[in-house]
Amino acid sequence: MKDEAASDSKAGTGLRAFAPAVAMAVLTATGLGAAELAPPSTGQMAVVFPPLTDEAAAWRRVTEAGGAIVGPSRFSNVVIAYAKDPDFSSRVRSRGALFTLAATGLCRSVDGQSRSGAGDT
Known part of the structure; x- marks a missing residue:
């Protein structure tokens, strides 16, 4: 049971580590889209x-x-x-x-x- 909970906790931490990269990708794509429509x-x-x-x-x-x-x-x-x-x-x-x-x-x-x-x- 503890191993399963630890495993879930590590997976959540790993995904959170990518959040800044995902946020930057979304902002970059939005900026490029806005520039295209200017x-x-x-x-x-x-x-x-x-x-x-x-x-x-x-x-x-x-x-x-x-x-x-x-x-x-x-x-x-x-x-x-x-x-x-x-x-x-x-x-x-x-x-x-x-x-x-x-x-x-x-x-x-x-x-x-x-x-x-x-x-x-």
Whole structure:
């Protein structure tokens, strides 16, 4: 009985020894993920509005803020926009956007193509 309890105690101690390494791995992965989603200061980005915002209203707010529409995303409240200047993000947030993200993964244009010259039309 004592051997079994000692064995369980040693196993628990051994696993606890890995806790700092696991915590560092999780923090590193989270940091890398956040860096991947950081929007550029200009160029193509995803503009995220509150969940119940309809697509037409989101598109209007993006153009009012001086951005060009690149296209829709997979979500009606997320618009892929082209920012001509670094102040676009703050202007679009003042018009109701929650935040901006890099236009990658689920936040890229539905057709998946980059149109970096979208603002030139």
